[in-house]
Amino acid sequence: MLGRIGEGGQGIVYLGERDDGGRYAVKLMRGAIDGSFQREVAAARKAAPIVEVGPDFIVTEYIDGPSLREVVEGSGPLTGPSLYRLAVGTATALAAIHQAGVVHRDFKPGNVLLGSEGPRVIDFGIARQLDATVSATSSVLGTPGYMAPEQVSGQRVMPAADVVAWASTLTFAATGQPPFGQDTLPAILHRILNAAPVPGLLDRPLHELLTACLAKDPVRRPDMQQVLTRLLGHTTMPLPDVLAEGRTIALTPDTALADARTYRWTTLRLSPLARPRRINRPVPGRSVPAHDRRRTRNSEDRSGIRSHGHQIRPPPDFRTSPAIL
Numbered sequence: 246m247l248g249r250i251g252e253g254g255q256g257i258v259y260l261g262e263r264d265d266g267g268r269y270a271v272k273l274m275r276g277a278i279d280g281s282f283q284r285e286v287a288a289a290r291k292a293a294p295i296v297e298v299g300p301d302f303i304v305t306e307y308i309d310g311p312s313l314r315e316v317v318e319g320s321g322p323l324t325g326p327s328l329y330r331l332a333v334g335t336a337t338a339l340a341a342i343h344q345a346g347v348v349h350r351d352f353k354p355g356n357v358l359l360g361s362e363g364p365r366v367i368d369f370g371i372a373r374q375l376d377a378t379v380s381a382t383s384s385v386l387g388t389p390g391y392m393a394p395e396q397v398s399g400q401r402v403m404p405a406a407d408v409v410a411w412a413s414t415l416t417f418a419a420t421g422q423p424p425f426g427q428d429t430l431p432a433i434l435h436r437i438l439n440a441a442p443v444p445g446l447l448d449r450p451l452h453e454l455l456t457a458c459l460a461k462d463p464v465r466r467p468d469m470q471q472v473l474t475r476l477l478g479h480t481t482m483p484l485p486d487v488l489a490e491g492r493t494i495a496l497t498p499d500t501a502l503a504d505a506r507t508y509r510w511t512t513l514r515l516s517p518l519a520r521p522r523r524i525n526r527p528v529p530g531r532s533v534p535a536h537d538r539r540r541t542r543n544s545e546d547r548s549g550i551r552s553h554g555h556q557i558r559p560p561p562d563f564r565t566s567p568a569i570l
Contacts, residue, residue, distance in 0.1 A: 326511075334495030339408075354414050394461050397437050415451075416447065425442060451511065
C-alpha cells in the first residue's frame with residue numbers, strides 16, 4: 246500500500262502497487278461483502294475496471310484523473326467534443342454492465358473519473374452493499390439530485406434508474422446544475438417525484454434525449470443500448486457493435502472528435518441575457534408608433550448614450566469638453 250487516497254460512506258480507498266508495477270485502487274469496505282454481492286461484482290468485471298474482490302475489499306484499476314464533479318465545479322461545464330465523449334463513454338459503460346445483469350445504483354458526477362484514456366465509471370454496483378445499512382435508518386438510497394422516482398419511493402431499483410442518473414449527470418456536466426436542483430433534500434425529492442426537469446440551455450437533440458431519459462415512468466425511458474445507439478447516430482444496431490463503437494469514441498482524443506456530429510449533439514441555446522438588445526430607432530420618412538416613441542427616446546438620447554429606460558442628460562460642457570473633442 247502506498248497510502249490513502251480517499252474515504253467515503255462505503256469505506257476507505259488506498260493506492261496499492263503490485264510487483265509488476267501496476268497501480269490499483271483498493272477499497273476497504275465498512276463491513277463484510279455478502280455472497281450475492283460478490284457474484285454481482287464478478288459479473289460486472291466483464292465491463293468494469295474491477296480486478297479482484299475479497300471478503301471485505303474490492304480492487305479496481307487506478308485511474309489518475311479528477312472526477313467529473315471536480316472538473317465542472319473547478320473549471321465550468323463541458324462543451325463540444327469533451328461533452329460528447331463523456332456522453333458516449335459513460336453510456337457505453339452503463340450499457341455494458343446492464344448487459345452483464347448489473348445495476349450501478351449510484352451513478353453520479355463523483356463516480357465518473359476523467360482520465361487520459363477518456364471517462365471511466367467507478368463503483369459499479371457497490372451501492373447495493375449499502376442497502377442493508379441505510380434502510381435500517383429509513384434513509385433514501387442513492388445520491389439526491391441523481392436519483393430516479395422509483396428510488397425515492399423505495400421501489401425496486403432496475404436498470405431504468407441508471408438511465409435517470411445518466412441523464413442527470415449529463416445535465417450537470419453540460420450546465421453545472423442537475424435537472425432537479427441541488428438545494429434542500431425535501432425540495433429535491435419533491436421535484437424528482439412531481440416536477441418537470443430543468444434542462445438549462447441544452448438544445449436539441451440532446452435536450453430531447455435527456456428529457457426522455459428523465460421520464461417519471463420507467464417504462465417510458467429508453468434503455469442504455471437505445472441511448473448509446475442514438476448518440477452514435479444509428480437507428481438500430483447489435484449491442485456488441487454499439488459497445489465497440491462507443492469504446493472507440495471514448496478512447497478518441499477530443500481534437501479528433503470535432504466534427505458535425507459532435508457539435509450537433511452538444512449545441513447549447515443562447516442565453517436570453519446574452520442576446521443583443523433591440524433598440525427602436527426612427528427611420529427617416531417613417532412614423533414611429535406611439536407605443537414605441539417613449540422606448541425609443543429613453544433607449545438612446547441625442548448624445549448617443551444608452552440609458553436603458555432612464556433619460557440621461559449630458560452636463561452643460563459635454564460637447565465642448567477637451568476630452569471629447
